[in-house]
Amino acid sequence: MRTKALAAVTALTLLPLSALPASAAPRIDWKPCATEYAPTLECASLQVNGTISIALAKLPATDPARRIGSLLTNPGGPGGAGVTVLKYGGRGFALDRPEMAEVRQRFDVIGFDPRGVGDSKPAITCGPDFHDPAISRFPRSRAEYDRFLAYNRVSGAECLKRTGPELSRMDTWNAADDIESIRAALGEPKVNWLGVSYGSELGAVYAEKYPKRIRTMVLDGAIDHSVPTRKAILDEAIATEGALRDFAKWCTTSDECALRGKDVLATYDDLMATPGGVPSKELGRNVTAEEMAAGLYGSIILPMFWPELSKAVSAATAEKPDASGLLPYSQLDPSYGAYRAIGCHDFGPAFTGYADMRVMQGLVKAVAPHSWRYSEFWDIASGCAGWPVAPAYPPRPQKVRGAAPILVVGGEHDPATPLVWAKGLARNIENSALLVDAGYGHTGLLNSACVRTQEVKYLVSGVTPTPGTVCR
Numbered sequence: 001m002r003t004k005a006l007a008a009v010t011a012l013t014l015l016p017l018s019a020l021p022a023s024a025a026p027r028i029d030w031k032p033c034a035t036e037y038a039p040t041l042e043c044a045s046l047q048v049n050g051t052i053s054i055a056l057a058k059l060p061a062t063d064p065a066r067r068i069g070s071l072l073t074n075p076g077g078p079g080g081a082g083v084t085v086l087k088y089g090g091r092g093f094a095l096d097r098p099e100m101a102e103v104r105q106r107f108d109v110i111g112f113d114p115r116g117v118g119d120s121k122p123a124i125t126c127g128p129d130f131h132d133p134a135i136s137r138f139p140r141s142r143a144e145y146d147r148f149l150a151y152n153r154v155s156g157a158e159c160l161k162r163t164g165p166e167l168s169r170m171d172t173w174n175a176a177d178d179i180e181s182i183r184a185a186l187g188e189p190k191v192n193w194l195g196v197s198y199g200s201e202l203g204a205v206y207a208e209k210y211p212k213r214i215r216t217m218v219l220d221g222a223i224d225h226s227v228p229t230r231k232a233i234l235d236e237a238i239a240t241e242g243a244l245r246d247f248a249k250w251c252t253t254s255d256e257c258a259l260r261g262k263d264v265l266a267t268y269d270d271l272m273a274t275p276g277g278v279p280s281k282e283l284g285r286n287v288t289a290e291e292m293a294a295g296l297y298g299s300i301i302l303p304m305f306w307p308e309l310s311k312a313v314s315a316a317t318a319e320k321p322d323a324s325g326l327l328p329y330s331q332l333d334p335s336y337g338a339y340r341a342i343g344c345h346d347f348g349p350a351f352t353g354y355a356d357m358r359v360m361q362g363l364v365k366a367v368a369p370h371s372w373r374y375s376e377f378w379d380i381a382s383g384c385a386g387w388p389v390a391p392a393y394p395p396r397p398q399k400v401r402g403a404a405p406i407l408v409v410g411g412e413h414d415p416a417t418p419l420v421w422a423k424g425l426a427r428n429i430e431n432s433a434l435l436v437d438a439g440y441g442h443t444g445l446l447n448s449a450c451v452r453t454q455e456v457k458y459l460v461s462g463v464t465p466t467p468g469t470v471c472r
Contacts, residue, residue, distance in 0.1 A: 055120045081118030130336055131336070216459050220443050225396070225398050297371075302441045407455065
């Protein structure tokens with residue numbers, strides 16, 4: 001799903017389309033677009049139908065004599081721009097992680113911006129006031145709920161107005177067809193895929209629609225689209241609460257924690273209860289508890305951010321507090337509109353009305369007594385209430401049959417995509433293998449050298465890890 005790391009560096013008849021013959025496939029006109037982090041990068045765009053073009057980037061294999069093929073990647077989201085990730089060396093593709101070296105040697109790494117995202121056209125475009133701190137995602141009265149619903153309707157209507165009718169087709173089911181168009185245009189008989197977080201959902205849909213077009217596929221930080229949105233809300237709330245507790249435990253022993261010696265959970269609860277919120281020098285206004293919770297989530301999902309997170313909480317609770325380190329960057333980012341629009345297509349609203357939403361609020365608070373104010377699926381489900389475009393790909397039973405072995409990766413301490421989802425997705429994919437990361441953080445690719453090693457071995461050889469393999 002969408003992360004701070006991504007910002008800094010979802011019942012239909014199956015209608016698989018046969019790939020175009022190589023001679024009929026459109027040609028990709030690659031042009032140099034080098035950056036400091038990717039000096040060999042090439043960029044292009046591909047028209048996938050009469051109105052939609054997809055932005056592409058390519059890192060050519062550094063050892064052409066041993067080249068296996070193209071590796072398509074998706075960095076997460078929804079709304080993650082794969083072109084930007086390659087431009088800035090994200091996900092290890094700038095050779096900054098030794099485990100990824102063989103991938104760079106033996107594959108052309110292809111990043112792309114899914115339909116509606118980044119430099120693809122038309123881009124999902126929403127109004128400048130997509131986030132209003134005065135509108136709570138946890139309305140406490142029917143009047144607050146009605147105001148919240150009206151705000152969502154207005155925000156969604158503005159997205160529809162600015163994006164146009166194509167907004168109704170910016171879902172993951174349709175986006176999977178664009179992957180097939182990219183494969184055909186590349187002239188590759190089969191796809192190699194590395195999808196993390198939301199990229200696991202997009203990859204799984206492609207596998208469902210085009211199982212015979214897969215050579216290898218990694219689904220890391222796996223999302224199980226067969227899980228109903230209401231259950232997904234609770235699964236993720238439990239996982240987020242676990243991550244906050246893991247952070248608090250880390251603070252008891254780590255010299256890098258600015259909160260060491262304090263009761264971290266009590267400190268956090270007191271921060272959330274600050275009347276009127278906490279001042280932010282950067283924004284020039286007070287930051288609400290819900291905003292700070294979203295900001296904390298953006299950092300707590302990756303342990304590499306924990307030292308800075310501890311400093312941010314310390315600053316927000318100081319004698320002269322400043323909450324600038326806990327700003328909800330994901331909600332303030334211009335790409336948040338794409339995250340919302342695609343999320344609403346793929347997961348949709350989860351509440352039948354105010355009374356039902358209050359019941360779900362109570363359940364979330366019960367399973368996540370400290371971290372309840374923010375988790376991604378609550379953000380999506382609440383934000384989709386009143387959304388003007390009907391969901392095109394809501395959760396439903398999913399089954400992948402006839403594909404080559406697919407590697408599903410899940411983490412025991414992943415706050416964004418709980419391990420239970422990876423286990424469910426692996427059950428949904430015939431002939432799949434499950435790799436478990438026993439460490440901390442969202443996705444094994446970003447947090448575990450062991451996982452990266454296993455993923456690269458599989459991508460190169462096509463052989464999945466031994467059943468029951470756990471990276472510790």
